[in-house]
Amino acid sequence: MDPERKHNRKPFVGGNFKMNGSRAMLKEIIDRLNTLELKNHVEVVISPPTLYIDQAHKSVREGISIAAQNAFNCTKGAYTGEISPEQLKDVGVDWVILGHSERREIFKEADDFVASKVAHALKCDLKVIACIGEKLEEREANKTEEVVIRQLQAIAKNIDDEKKWEIVVIAYEPVWAIGTGKVATPEQAQEVHVIIRKWLAENVSEKVAQETRIIYGGSVNDANSPELAKQLDIDGFLVGGASLTEKFIKIIECFIPPEDRKSK
Numbered sequence: 001m002d003p004e005r006k007h008n009r010k011p012f013v014g015g016n017f018k019m020n021g022s023r024a025m026l027k028e029i030i031d032r033l034n035t036l037e038l039k040n041h042v043e044v045v046i047s048p049p050t051l052y053i054d055q056a057h058k059s060v061r062e063g064i065s066i067a068a069q070n071a072f073n074c075t076k077g078a079y080t081g082e083i084s085p086e087q088l089k090d091v092g093v094d095w096v097i098l099g100h101s102e103r104r105e106i107f108k109e110a111d112d113f114v115a116s117k118v119a120h121a122l123k124c125d126l127k128v129i130a131c132i133g134e135k136l137e138e139r140e141a142n143k144t145e146e147v148v149i150r151q152l153q154a155i156a157k158n159i160d161d162e163k164k165w166e167i168v169v170i171a172y173e174p175v176w177a178i179g180t181g182k183v184a185t186p187e188q189a190q191e192v193h194v195i196i197r198k199w200l201a202e203n204v205s206e207k208v209a210q211e212t213r214i215i216y217g218g219s220v221n222d223a224n225s226p227e228l229a230k231q232l233d234i235d236g237f238l239v240g241g242a243s244l245t246e247k248f249i250k251i252i253e254c255f256i257p258p259e260d261r262k263s264k
Contacts, residue, residue, distance in 0.1 A: 007210045007211070009210075009211065009212075009213050009235045010040075010042070010043055010213070010235075011041070011042040011043065011213075011229075011235055011236045011254075011255035012042070012043045012045070012169055012213050012215055012235060012236035012237075013042055013043070013044050013045075013215075013236050013237050013239065013251060013252045013255070014044075014045045014046070014047060014067060014095075014097070014129055014169075014171075014215070014236075014237070014238045014239065014243075015029075015044075015045070015046040015047060015239050015243030015244075015248055016047045016067075016069065016097060016100070016217075016238055016239065016240050016243060017029075017046070017047060017048045017049060017069075017243060017244060018049075018069070018102075018240065019049055020049070020244055021048060021049060021052065021244065023052065023055060025244070026048055026052050026055060026056060027055075027059065029046070029243075029244065029248075030046075030056060030059050030060050032246065032248075032249060033046070033060065033061070033064055033248075033249075034059075034060065034061040034064075035262055036061075036064075036249065036252065036262060037256070037260055037261065037262045038063050038064075038252075038256070039256070039260050041255055041256045041257065041260065042236070042252060042255040042256060043065070043236075044063070044064045044065070044252055045064070045065045045066070045067045045094070045095050045129075046060065046064065046065075046066060046067065046243070047066070047067040047068065047069050047095070047097055048066070049069070050068060050069065050070075050083065053066060053068065053088075053091065053093060054091060057091065057092045057093070065094040065095055066092070066093050066094060066095070067093065067094070067095035067096055067097055067129060068083065068088050068093050068095070068096045068097070069096075069097050069100070070083070070096070070097065070098070070100075070103060071083055071084060071085045071088060071096045071098065071117060071120075071121055071126070072084055072085075072117065072120075073113070073116040073117040073119070073120040074120070075120075085120055085121040085123075085124040085126040086124055088126060089124055089125070089126055093126070094126075094127055095126070095127045095128070095129060096121050096126055096127070096128055096129070097129045097131065097171075097238075098114055098117050098118050098121065098128055098129070098130055098131065099114040099117075099118070099130050099131040099132065099151070099155070100131045100173070101131065101133055101173055101175045101178055102178075105175070111150060111151055111154035112154055114130075114151075114154065114155065115154040115155045115157070115158040116158065118130055118155050118158060118159070118168075119158035119159065122159065122164045122167065122168070125167070126167075127167040127168070127169075128167065128168050128169070129169045129171050129215075129238060130155050130168055130169070130170055130171065131171045131173050131217070131238070132148050132151040132152055132155075132170065132171070132172060132173070132196075133147075133148065133151075133172055133173040133174045133175050133178075133217075133218070134147040134148060134174055134175060134176075135147075135175045135176060136175065136176035139174065139176060144174075144192060145192075145195050148172065148192060148195065148196065149195070149199055152170070152196060152199060152200075153199075153203070156200075156203065156204055162204065162205060162207075162208060165204065165208045165211070165212055166211070168212060169212070169213045169214075169215060169235075169236075170196060170212060170213070170214045170215070171214075171215050171216075171217050171238040172189070172192050172193060172196060172214060172215070172216055172217070173216070173217035173218050173238065174192075174218050176218075177218030177219050178217065178218050178219065178240065179219070179240060179241065180219060181219055182218075182219055183218055183219040183220065183221075183224050184216070184218060186227045186228050186230070186231050186234075189216045189228060189231060189234060190231040190232065190233055190234060193214045193216070193231070193233035193234055194233050196214050196233075197209050197210075197212075197214060197233055200212060213235040213236060214233060214234070214235055215234070215235055215236040215237055215238055216228055216234050216236075216237055216238070217237060217238035217239065217240065219240070219241075220237045220238075220239045220240070220242060220251060221242045221247055221251070222242065222247040222250035222251055225237060225250070225251045225254050226254050229254040229255060236255070237251060239251055
Protein backbone atom coordinates (compact mmCIF):
# COMPACT_ATOMS: atom_id res chain seq x y z
CA MET A 1 0.00 0.00 0.00
CA ASP A 2 1.28 3.43 -0.97
CA PRO A 3 0.48 5.70 2.02
CA GLU A 4 0.37 8.77 -0.22
CA ARG A 5 -2.50 7.24 -2.16
CA LYS A 6 -4.42 6.91 1.10
CA HIS A 7 -3.73 10.51 2.14
CA ASN A 8 -1.61 9.23 5.02
CA ARG A 9 -4.60 7.71 6.80
CA LYS A 10 -3.22 5.11 9.20
CA PRO A 11 -4.84 1.72 8.51
CA PHE A 12 -7.21 0.49 11.22
CA VAL A 13 -8.16 -3.12 11.98
CA GLY A 14 -10.75 -3.89 14.61
CA GLY A 15 -11.71 -7.31 15.94
CA ASN A 16 -15.31 -7.60 17.14
CA PHE A 17 -15.56 -10.79 19.21
CA LYS A 18 -19.31 -10.30 19.73
CA MET A 19 -20.82 -12.68 22.35
CA ASN A 20 -18.07 -15.26 21.93
CA GLY A 21 -15.20 -16.58 23.96
CA SER A 22 -14.09 -17.35 27.48
CA ARG A 23 -11.22 -16.26 29.71
CA ALA A 24 -9.07 -19.04 28.28
CA MET A 25 -9.98 -18.21 24.68
CA LEU A 26 -9.32 -14.51 25.22
CA LYS A 27 -5.88 -15.31 26.61
CA GLU A 28 -5.10 -17.42 23.55
CA ILE A 29 -6.15 -14.62 21.18
CA ILE A 30 -4.20 -11.95 23.06
CA ASP A 31 -1.10 -14.14 23.30
CA ARG A 32 -1.14 -14.36 19.49
CA LEU A 33 -1.66 -10.62 19.06
CA ASN A 34 1.09 -9.79 21.52
CA THR A 35 3.65 -11.33 19.14
CA LEU A 36 2.75 -8.97 16.29
CA GLU A 37 5.35 -6.56 14.95
CA LEU A 38 3.14 -3.53 14.33
CA LYS A 39 5.89 -0.88 14.06
CA ASN A 40 3.27 1.87 13.77
CA HIS A 41 2.06 0.56 10.40
CA VAL A 42 -1.50 -0.20 11.55
CA GLU A 43 -3.80 0.58 14.47
CA VAL A 44 -5.28 -2.55 16.05
CA VAL A 45 -8.31 -2.55 18.35
CA ILE A 46 -10.04 -5.60 19.85
CA SER A 47 -13.54 -5.70 21.26
CA PRO A 48 -14.15 -8.57 23.68
CA PRO A 49 -17.43 -9.15 25.52
CA THR A 50 -17.88 -6.56 28.26
CA LEU A 51 -17.29 -9.17 30.95
CA TYR A 52 -13.71 -9.66 29.73
CA ILE A 53 -12.73 -6.04 29.06
CA ASP A 54 -10.65 -5.72 32.22
CA GLN A 55 -8.76 -8.95 31.50
CA ALA A 56 -8.05 -7.80 27.96
CA HIS A 57 -6.98 -4.33 29.06
CA LYS A 58 -4.50 -5.72 31.57
CA SER A 59 -2.97 -8.35 29.28
CA VAL A 60 -2.81 -6.82 25.80
CA ARG A 61 0.48 -5.37 24.64
CA GLU A 62 1.15 -1.67 24.19
CA GLY A 63 -0.03 -0.52 20.79
CA ILE A 64 -3.24 -2.55 20.80
CA SER A 65 -6.36 -0.86 22.17
CA ILE A 66 -9.64 -2.13 23.63
CA ALA A 67 -13.13 -1.28 22.40
CA ALA A 68 -16.47 -1.89 24.04
CA GLN A 69 -19.19 -3.37 21.85
CA ASN A 70 -21.81 -0.86 22.97
CA ALA A 71 -22.48 2.10 25.26
CA PHE A 72 -25.53 4.07 26.39
CA ASN A 73 -26.29 7.74 25.76
CA CYS A 74 -26.41 8.82 29.41
CA THR A 75 -23.84 9.26 32.17
CA LYS A 76 -25.70 7.32 34.87
CA GLY A 77 -29.17 6.36 36.01
CA ALA A 78 -31.77 3.62 36.24
CA TYR A 79 -30.79 1.82 33.03
CA THR A 80 -30.43 -1.81 34.02
CA GLY A 81 -27.83 -3.64 31.97
CA GLU A 82 -26.40 -0.56 30.29
CA ILE A 83 -22.89 0.90 30.51
CA SER A 84 -21.97 4.56 30.09
CA PRO A 85 -19.03 5.97 28.13
CA GLU A 86 -17.80 7.51 31.40
CA GLN A 87 -17.63 4.06 32.99
CA LEU A 88 -15.75 2.68 29.99
CA LYS A 89 -13.23 5.51 30.21
CA ASP A 90 -12.89 4.84 33.95
CA VAL A 91 -11.62 1.30 33.30
CA GLY A 92 -9.24 2.35 30.53
CA VAL A 93 -11.28 1.59 27.42
CA ASP A 94 -10.30 3.71 24.40
CA TRP A 95 -12.97 2.85 21.82
CA VAL A 96 -16.61 1.82 21.45
CA ILE A 97 -18.50 0.24 18.54
CA LEU A 98 -21.84 1.96 17.96
CA GLY A 99 -24.61 1.36 15.44
CA HIS A 100 -23.61 -2.19 14.56
CA SER A 101 -26.28 -3.82 12.40
CA GLU A 102 -26.97 -6.39 15.11
CA ARG A 103 -27.81 -3.56 17.51
CA ARG A 104 -29.94 -1.88 14.87
CA GLU A 105 -31.77 -5.05 13.86
CA ILE A 106 -32.04 -7.20 16.99
CA PHE A 107 -32.39 -4.39 19.51
CA LYS A 108 -34.22 -2.01 17.15
CA GLU A 109 -31.80 0.90 17.61
CA ALA A 110 -32.99 3.68 15.30
CA ASP A 111 -30.70 6.09 13.45
CA ASP A 112 -31.37 8.96 15.87
CA PHE A 113 -30.73 6.78 18.92
CA VAL A 114 -27.44 5.53 17.48
CA ALA A 115 -26.49 9.13 16.70
CA SER A 116 -27.25 10.22 20.27
CA LYS A 117 -24.98 7.48 21.59
CA VAL A 118 -22.20 8.58 19.24
CA ALA A 119 -22.60 12.18 20.41
CA HIS A 120 -22.43 11.26 24.10
CA ALA A 121 -19.41 8.99 23.62
CA LEU A 122 -17.53 11.74 21.76
CA LYS A 123 -18.47 14.25 24.47
CA CYS A 124 -16.61 11.93 26.87
CA ASP A 125 -13.63 11.72 24.46
CA LEU A 126 -14.34 8.04 23.90
CA LYS A 127 -13.30 7.13 20.35
CA VAL A 128 -16.08 5.74 18.17
CA ILE A 129 -16.31 3.07 15.48
CA ALA A 130 -19.62 4.12 13.90
CA CYS A 131 -21.25 1.42 11.79
CA ILE A 132 -23.50 1.96 8.79
CA GLY A 133 -24.74 -0.38 6.06
CA GLU A 134 -27.68 -1.63 4.03
CA LYS A 135 -29.71 -4.84 4.15
CA LEU A 136 -29.93 -7.25 1.20
CA GLU A 137 -33.39 -6.10 0.14
CA GLU A 138 -32.20 -2.49 0.20
CA ARG A 139 -29.23 -3.29 -2.02
CA GLU A 140 -31.42 -5.24 -4.42
CA ALA A 141 -33.79 -2.26 -4.57
CA ASN A 142 -30.83 0.02 -5.43
CA LYS A 143 -31.19 1.85 -2.12
CA THR A 144 -27.64 1.33 -0.85
CA GLU A 145 -26.63 4.98 -1.18
CA GLU A 146 -29.92 6.23 0.28
CA VAL A 147 -29.63 4.01 3.37
CA VAL A 148 -25.94 4.57 4.00
CA ILE A 149 -26.23 8.35 3.66
CA ARG A 150 -29.32 8.45 5.88
CA GLN A 151 -27.45 6.63 8.66
CA LEU A 152 -24.32 8.74 8.17
CA GLN A 153 -26.29 12.00 8.13
CA ALA A 154 -27.93 11.16 11.47
CA ILE A 155 -24.51 10.68 13.02
CA ALA A 156 -22.93 13.73 11.38
CA LYS A 157 -25.62 16.16 12.52
CA ASN A 158 -24.84 15.17 16.12
CA ILE A 159 -21.13 15.97 15.78
CA ASP A 160 -21.02 19.73 16.27
CA ASP A 161 -17.24 20.03 16.64
CA GLU A 162 -15.23 19.19 13.53
CA LYS A 163 -12.26 18.16 15.65
CA LYS A 164 -14.33 15.30 17.07
CA TRP A 165 -14.10 13.61 13.67
CA GLU A 166 -10.46 12.91 14.54
CA ILE A 167 -11.65 10.20 16.94
CA VAL A 168 -14.29 8.70 14.64
CA VAL A 169 -13.86 5.72 12.33
CA ILE A 170 -16.70 4.93 9.93
CA ALA A 171 -17.31 1.22 9.40
CA TYR A 172 -19.25 0.33 6.26
CA GLU A 173 -20.82 -3.05 6.91
CA PRO A 174 -23.34 -4.31 4.36
CA VAL A 175 -25.77 -6.28 6.51
CA TRP A 176 -26.11 -8.98 3.86
CA ALA A 177 -22.40 -9.76 4.21
CA ILE A 178 -22.18 -10.00 8.01
CA GLY A 179 -21.79 -13.55 9.27
CA THR A 180 -23.10 -14.95 5.98
CA GLY A 181 -19.84 -15.89 4.31
CA LYS A 182 -20.78 -13.46 1.53
CA VAL A 183 -18.54 -10.48 1.01
CA ALA A 184 -18.83 -7.39 -1.13
CA THR A 185 -16.41 -7.48 -4.02
CA PRO A 186 -13.51 -5.03 -3.68
CA GLU A 187 -15.20 -2.91 -6.35
CA GLN A 188 -18.57 -2.91 -4.55
CA ALA A 189 -16.97 -1.97 -1.25
CA GLN A 190 -14.82 0.74 -2.84
CA GLU A 191 -17.86 2.22 -4.57
CA VAL A 192 -19.70 2.73 -1.27
CA HIS A 193 -16.59 4.06 0.47
CA VAL A 194 -16.29 6.68 -2.28
CA ILE A 195 -19.93 7.66 -1.72
CA ILE A 196 -19.30 8.07 2.01
CA ARG A 197 -16.15 10.14 1.51
CA LYS A 198 -17.82 12.32 -1.10
CA TRP A 199 -20.73 13.02 1.24
CA LEU A 200 -18.34 13.98 4.05
CA ALA A 201 -16.50 16.36 1.70
CA GLU A 202 -19.72 18.04 0.59
CA ASN A 203 -21.50 18.14 3.96
CA VAL A 204 -18.80 18.31 6.63
CA SER A 205 -15.47 19.38 5.12
CA GLU A 206 -12.82 18.27 2.65
CA LYS A 207 -10.39 17.89 5.55
CA VAL A 208 -12.71 15.51 7.42
CA ALA A 209 -13.36 13.57 4.22
CA GLN A 210 -9.67 13.05 3.53
CA GLU A 211 -8.63 12.30 7.13
CA THR A 212 -11.50 10.14 8.38
CA ARG A 213 -10.79 6.44 8.14
CA ILE A 214 -13.53 4.41 6.46
CA ILE A 215 -13.19 0.69 7.06
CA TYR A 216 -15.01 -2.33 5.66
CA GLY A 217 -16.71 -5.12 7.58
CA GLY A 218 -18.65 -8.16 6.42
CA SER A 219 -17.19 -11.68 6.34
CA VAL A 220 -13.64 -10.33 6.09
CA ASN A 221 -11.04 -13.10 6.18
CA ASP A 222 -7.43 -13.77 5.27
CA ALA A 223 -8.38 -14.74 1.70
CA ASN A 224 -10.33 -11.62 0.68
CA SER A 225 -8.61 -8.99 2.81
CA PRO A 226 -5.51 -8.42 0.62
CA GLU A 227 -7.57 -7.32 -2.41
CA LEU A 228 -9.95 -5.25 -0.29
CA ALA A 229 -6.97 -3.53 1.34
CA LYS A 230 -5.69 -2.38 -2.06
CA GLN A 231 -8.74 -0.22 -2.68
CA LEU A 232 -7.99 3.50 -2.42
CA ASP A 233 -10.75 4.36 0.03
CA ILE A 234 -10.74 1.24 2.20
CA ASP A 235 -8.65 2.14 5.24
CA GLY A 236 -8.96 -1.12 7.14
CA PHE A 237 -11.46 -3.62 8.47
CA LEU A 238 -13.88 -4.42 11.24
CA VAL A 239 -13.52 -8.19 11.51
CA GLY A 240 -16.07 -10.51 13.09
CA GLY A 241 -15.66 -14.29 13.24
CA ALA A 242 -12.15 -14.34 11.78
CA SER A 243 -10.90 -12.15 14.66
CA LEU A 244 -11.31 -15.17 16.96
CA THR A 245 -8.85 -17.21 14.90
CA GLU A 246 -5.28 -17.15 13.63
CA LYS A 247 -6.66 -15.57 10.42
CA PHE A 248 -6.84 -12.26 12.27
CA ILE A 249 -3.05 -11.99 12.21
CA LYS A 250 -2.99 -12.42 8.42
CA ILE A 251 -5.69 -9.76 8.02
CA ILE A 252 -3.72 -7.28 10.13
CA GLU A 253 -0.57 -8.07 8.15
CA CYS A 254 -2.24 -6.80 4.96
CA PHE A 255 -1.11 -3.38 6.16
CA ILE A 256 2.38 -4.37 7.33
CA PRO A 257 5.23 -4.46 4.79
CA PRO A 258 6.49 -8.03 4.23
CA GLU A 259 9.92 -7.24 5.64
CA ASP A 260 8.34 -6.17 8.95
CA ARG A 261 5.97 -9.11 9.37
CA LYS A 262 6.58 -11.74 11.99
CA SER A 263 5.10 -14.46 9.76
CA LYS A 264 7.04 -14.03 6.51
